[in-house]
Amino acid sequence: MLLIGTVAEELELRAGRAGAVLVDASGTLGLAPEHTGASERLVGALREWAEVVERMRRGETSGRKVAEAATRRGELLATELATEIGAALxxxxxxxxxxxxxxxRERDRNRRSPSSGAASSGEDDVPWFPGLTVAAMxxxxxxxxxxxxxxxxxxxxxxLAIVINLAVAGGFTPSIWLGRDVPTxxxxxxxxxxxxxxSWVVLPLSLLG
Known part of the structure; x- marks a missing residue:
């Protein structure tokens, strides 16, 4: 964290081939986001963003909307990273x-702990009502x-009905596991x-009825 505090004005967020990276003005210093004290959720989001950018560069995905989304996503993640480490980027x-x-962000910067330098957990920002509504639907x-x-x-x-249900549950398990920490x-x-x-609770009751 001492490194961040001394050269924060020169650190630049880029999407490189190996993922998101912070470099100094000369480009000689390369610092991974996970080494700045950023949260695991933010580090994962930066990694996903860098992967999308790399696919764009390889021509695997293209289009104006994709480019605009990559730009906007990068700006939001850069702001969040600056907020978590408490320094401009x-x-x-x-x-x-x-x-x-x-x-x-001024609000989050004021909520940082001066003793530990750690960002606030942000639990007050969790959209419980709309999130649980979507989950229920x-x-x-x-x-x-x-x-x-x-x-x-x-x-x-x-x-056959049992096999299909097991296949559905097994097929969605990786998506459920990977998406559990992604805010959206x-x-x-x-x-x-x-x-x-x-569904496994309702099915036996339906058969009994």
Whole structure:
């Protein structure tokens, strides 16, 4: 953290081949975000952003909307990183190479602990109501879909219905695990996981009825 405090004005966030990296003005110093004290969630988001940028450079994905999304996402992540480390950064646009200065958000900077230098957990910013609403809707749709399909297959073969449910649960397990810490996707995957579990509760009750 001493390194951050002494050269923060010259650190520049870029998307490199090996992922997101912070470099000084000369380009000789390369610092990974995880070495700045940034949260694991932010480090993961920066890694995903750098992967998208690298696919753009290789021509695997293209388009104006993709480029604009990569630029905007990078700006937001640079601001969040500056806020977490408590120092201004420079942001190199991966699309046009434009260099801009990014300041920490004032509200979050004031909430930092002066003794530890750690950023606030930000629990007050969690969108519980809209998030749980989305999770409930996804759970309801998942339960309805699985129960309807399983009951239809159960008339043909109960074993086939069980196999299909196991396949669905196993197929979605990696997505649920990877999306559990992603702010945008954690609510839908929560609903998906709850929906799968609830479908296994509803199915036996439906068969008994």
């Amino acid at each position: 420079r942001y190199r646009d991966p699309v046009d190479g434009r260099l801009s200065r990014v300041e920490p 996804v759970a309801a749709l998942t339960v309805i879909a699985l129960v309807v399909v399983s009951l239809g297959l159960g008339e043909v073969s109960p074993l 996707w954690r609510w839908p995957v929560l609903g998906l996981a709850c929906g799968i579990v609830l």
